Amino acid sequence: MSPGLANDLQLQAASDHGGALVVTPGPFYSPVQIPELVEEVFSHLCNQDLLSPARVCKTWSDSALNRLWRNLLSPFPLLSLIGPIQFQNGNDMDFIHDIHGADWSRYAFSAHRIRSIYLTWHTHVSVRALKRFNECIPLHLTTSLVASIATYSHTPSPLPRHVVPFISQSVKELVLRFSYSAQPSLDSTVVQSMLAAVGAAAALPNSSLEELELGLPSHTTDTYICVAIAKCLEKHRSTIAKLALNFPIDYQVWSSICNLPRLRELAVSPFHLSELGIYARITPMIQELVRAQPLLERFHISLLASGLEPPEGPDLYRNIIRQLLGLHSLRSIAVYATAPLLLSENDIREMGVSWPHIQAVRLQPRIFWSGAPFQLAETNLSTLASFLRHFPCLKELDLSLRCHSLPPAEQPVLTPVLRVLDVGGSPVPRADIEQVAAYLASVLPPTTHVKSGGFMAGPEVRSVWRQIVQRSSVIQKERSQNPTMALQT
Structure with missing residues (x-):
């Protein structure tokens, strides 16, 4: 409840007359004028239904507009408040006129209501439009309140660059994910786009990021992205609680992961095998993680080593899973690896004792990815x-x-x-x-x-x-x- 409303609803003691306490009630408020109640009601309405209450009164208008602008599926609605924007030459959208000296009052009225931006491959705003936006935005409007930014793309594209202007000191969640691409020649576009977004997050003056998820095609081997991620993890070391890196990483990133004091959820898939080597080198790294992050509640890992062919390859339980038994706070674990999984009754009992709170177990050896016999898995x-x-x-x-x-x-x-x-x-x-x-x-x-x-x-x-x-x-x-x-x- 707002402080002003709480004060108005308090009973005000007037004076003590002969031992009798005289109280005067504050002004009466209709429930439909209480912002908290209005927000709760509007949270159950779709965007189309919010258009009408946005025109009723100030209380209703503020609540309705907060809901309408809360989650954006494209930067287009926001950029259109600055100036006319349309498809240029049948390609992506761009500003029709020069926005230098544009009126930013409509932008200022709505931008502060945004809490998340979710972009997909359907986003057609050009990088040029975003660059012009970033160059022209007034200084007092640059610290937006966006808390969650997510992009998903099926094809290599510069989508992550679209989020760069919206990364602010208040950003708490950053998700940049590309699906697998069979065109390695386009990897540079993907990596450069990812570098721009991760670099912007790493350059923030304060630590605010609580969740970071990055996904690239599994054949991506660019070392610059690992350097940028390590810097980003160092910048937000004190706040990151959830981390997912779905592409090859190196030992520098692994060391940064071990130094995150608030980390509770971790997913890494897969390791960069040219950097980490065979399982004999990965096992001590798992042990290092367990020592550094004993409070992990969710751990998902994928170890894909095409050079290891069973039965010569190591046993998955002995070399990997058993090393994780020190994570006694685990509630979810997933291990995917190119190694045979042979579990005995004692192995399962040992896991049950070590993980008393576990609620989800996923153990799927991916031997068939390396061409080995499927039955061994x-x-x-x-x-x-x-x-x-x-x-x-x-x-x-x-x-x-x-x-x-x-x-x-x-x-x-x-x-x-x-x-x-x-x-x-x-x-x-x-x-x-x-x-x-x-x-x-x-x-x-x-x-x-x-x-x-x-x-x-x-x-x-x-x-x-x-x-x-x-x-x-x-x-x-x-x-x-x-x-x-x-x-x-």
């Missing part, structure tokens, strides 16, 4: 029951299950909270699919949703697992109606 079907026994808080589990033979029938775990089981990376079972479905029905709680549509799996694999999931659901329903029904094995 899966864990035995019996590990499913082990996870349910030793992870009491587990809600999401992602595993590749090998169903060559069936383990003994299991009794359902009494206190499972598993909501989602993702078997999308599993191969076609060699065992009878009816028996596989019956085993899943005997282990999983009825409320568990089983996902089988892994993007790496072919149509045959998806079809078989879809049948297994459907049959398992039918068996569970039958057992709920007849609890004494014998398990078919």
Whole structure:
């Protein structure tokens, strides 16, 4: 509640007359004039519905305009407040007239309401227009209040440069992501654009960035971007809590990550193998991270080494996962690597004891990315029951299950909270699919949703697992109606 309203609503003591306290109530306020209530109501309206209340009164207008301008999907609406802007020669949008000496009052009225800018490949504002904007904006308007900036592009383009003028001392979230590109010749465009945005964030006078996510094509190997990221992490060292770097990084960036005191969520994928070398060098780096960041709550890592071919490659659990057991605050872990994953009951028990609060586990060895036999990547079907026994808080589990033979029938775990089981990376079972479905029905709680549509799996694999999931659901329903029904094995 606003301070002025709180003061007006207080009862004002007038005087003490013969021991009787006389109070006078303040002025009456209608609920529709309380800004906090109006903001709450307007938060449930779409942009089209906000146009009418924006014309009612000052209280309603301010609240409606705050909602309308809060999230931008393009800089076009904001730039159009400065001067006419349209497509030039059928390409991106640009100002029609010179904006030197333009009236910035409309911009000043609306710009301070913006909290996030979300740009996609549909953004058609030219880099030239943004450059002119950056050159002409009055000094007193340069410190915008944008807290969240995100860009997503399917093709190499200078999209990140569009956010540079909006990066201010108050920016808290910066997301710049490109999808995979099969055209390495265009990488320079991507990297230069990313460098411009990351460099602007690194040049800020104060530390404000709390979340940083950068994604580039996986074949990008530019060392300048790693240098820029290391500088950005150093600048915002005291505030960054969430970090995702989805492209090759080097040891300099890794050292910067280890020196972030407030880091709680980390995703790195993949390492730059030419810099970090084989698993023998990566293992001590994982140990360094565990010592430096014991309070990590979410850790996702991808280690793709095409030169390591099983069975010569190291065991994923012994070399990587076991090194992470010191992260006792973990709530989510994902490990993707080109190494075989062979889990025993003791391994799973060890993980359960070390990660008592874990809610999401994703262990998907990506051996098939390196051309190695796919079958070596899966864990035995019996590990499913082990996870349910030793992870009491587990809600999401992602595993590749090998169903060559069936383990003994299991009794359902009494206190499972598993909501989602993702078997999308599993191969076609060699065992009878009816028996596989019956085993899943005997282990999983009825409320568990089983996902089988892994993007790496072919149509045959998806079809078989879809049948297994459907049959398992039918068996569970039958057992709920007849609890004494014998398990078919």
